[in-house]
Amino acid sequence: MALQRIWINNTMSRPEDIANHVLNRLNIRIEEDLLLLDEIVNARGALIHECSMEGAEARLLIGPGKPIISVSTSNYINPYRRRFSIVHELGHLEMHRGNGLMRSCTKLDIQELPAGNSVDAEQEANQFASAFLIPARFVERPFAENAPSFDLISEWSEKLQTSLTATALRFTRFTLEPVAVVYSFQGKIQYFQPSSEFTELGVFPDVNHPVGLNTGARMLFNRKEVSRQWHEVRAAEWFRENRDAFDRGDTIRELSIGMPNYDAVLSLLWVHEPLGQKDDW
Ligand SMILES: [Zn+2]
Structure with a gap:
């Protein structure tokens, strides 16, 4: 069964490692592949559902069928933020599957700041989203080899469809x-x-x-x-x-x-x- 196959043990906890593992399983080798979030979520055995939501920006529902990642259709959420929210929920699916059947994540839960030492599940899902959407395999070299600039950061923000803030924060991880x-x-x-x-x-x-x-x-x-x-x-x-x-x-x-x-x-x-x-x- 697909869901069994994608199970990742909770003890393997670094969100960056897990994001890399999932990217490998998906065989993501070029940036364009990362833009196909529907296909990515499907390949991980889940579905994306867009709907209006009160009090949450995104939600993960694990029921008898395939897990469903719901994401708010609110006009206040821009497409880059919506991508981050979807992958935040994918992070819960990959890392916190055993912790309950439903998880609703608010605007405050879904933060682009990958706060350092916290082991909170929301922080882990944020770290996963950042590492998955702005993966080392694509940005490590350009971020390490080029002088710091917003031109460089915006270029990658557009290429990967991630916010300028999320991309800038990720830049600090690789710049020398x-x-x-x-x-x-x-x-x-x-x-x-x-x-x-x-x-x-x-x-x-x-x-x-x-x-x-x-x-x-x-x-x-x-x-x-x-x-x-x-x-x-x-x-x-x-x-x-x-x-x-x-x-x-x-x-x-x-x-x-x-x-x-x-x-x-x-x-x-x-x-x-x-x-x-x-x-x-
Ligand atoms: Zn969450």
Whole structure:
């Protein structure tokens, strides 16, 4: 039986490994294959059903027949987000099949931020969706070999039909540069995702605080034009004060783009020169 064949033991828990395993089973070798989500879900023994839904964005139903992934038809959900939601549910099917017959996932459950250490099932499904839709097999080399830029990230976002935010967050997983992606909402830093090189620097964007006054992000929130290129800004405009990690006069590079529909700004921060060598506090 097909469903037996696709069963994956819960003990194999890293969502990225499981996503890779499923991609291998599906023999996904070119980007275009990933666009055929109906076929993918069918090949994994389930069906996609589009319907109006209250209080949920997507749902997984495991009944006597084939498992059904329902996804909301709401106009507020753009096609990229809908893809992410479907694969989030596929992640539940692949990883959490034994945990119940029905799972309803809300807007808050389905998040593009692949939060690091949590073992929560929703986080795992999000990590699965990110690793499946933006797979290492396609992006690892281009992300590692090219300089950080939104041109590169948008190119892959369009190719894979994933949101700019999801693709940018995934970029941090593979770039070899000390880069962080920062998501700000209504003028405040909401979260950030660092690359591993960035993590080693010991600097932290100031989460829950307003974006710095002299940043491109601030200009975008003030509805000013900002050219889509790297700008030098003071490190102190972005990072929580830490005299051990950087100096007052240190600069970093910032590239921000506005997402006015969400009242949000997405920023790339690139520490292109060593920090903390001037000791000028
Ligand atoms: Zn979920």
